[in-house]
Amino acid sequence: MTVRLSGALSDFVAANVGEHGSYENVSEYMxxxxxxxxxxxxxxxxxxxxxxxxxxxxxxxxxxxxLTAAEVIARNRA
Known part of the structure; x- marks a missing residue:
């Protein structure tokens, strides 16, 4: 699976990943x-x-x- 991010979204993910982020890598974050x-x-x-x-x-x-079971089934099919 490939996800492409640019601009502010990419910057946001980068800030949350790595040495100063909460996640070790992007896959863990996703x-x-x-x-x-x-x-x-x-x-x-x-x-x-x-x-x-x-x-x-x-x-x-x-x-x-x-209601009988048949009546419930018929009502739910409608």
Whole structure:
């Protein structure tokens, strides 16, 4: 995989890599950025799921209706 950076982005990466930076090399820096982005994406997905579940559990009991597995599958296909 090749990544090309120029200007301010290249300077920023250079400042974070090497003797005075937090990372030994650019590959280490990129792996860390990707891991952090992956964690953020997963955290956001979990937060959305929690919000949906909180909304569902806050609904009054009278709004629930019994469904068969076939009805749920059919509804989700639509």
């Amino acid at each position: 792996r860390d950025l990707i891991r952090r982005d992956k964690e953020r994406t997963e955290r956001e997905a979990l937060d959305r799921l929690k919000a949906e579940l909180a909304h569902a559990y806050a609904a009054p009991e009278s709004s629930y209706q019994p």
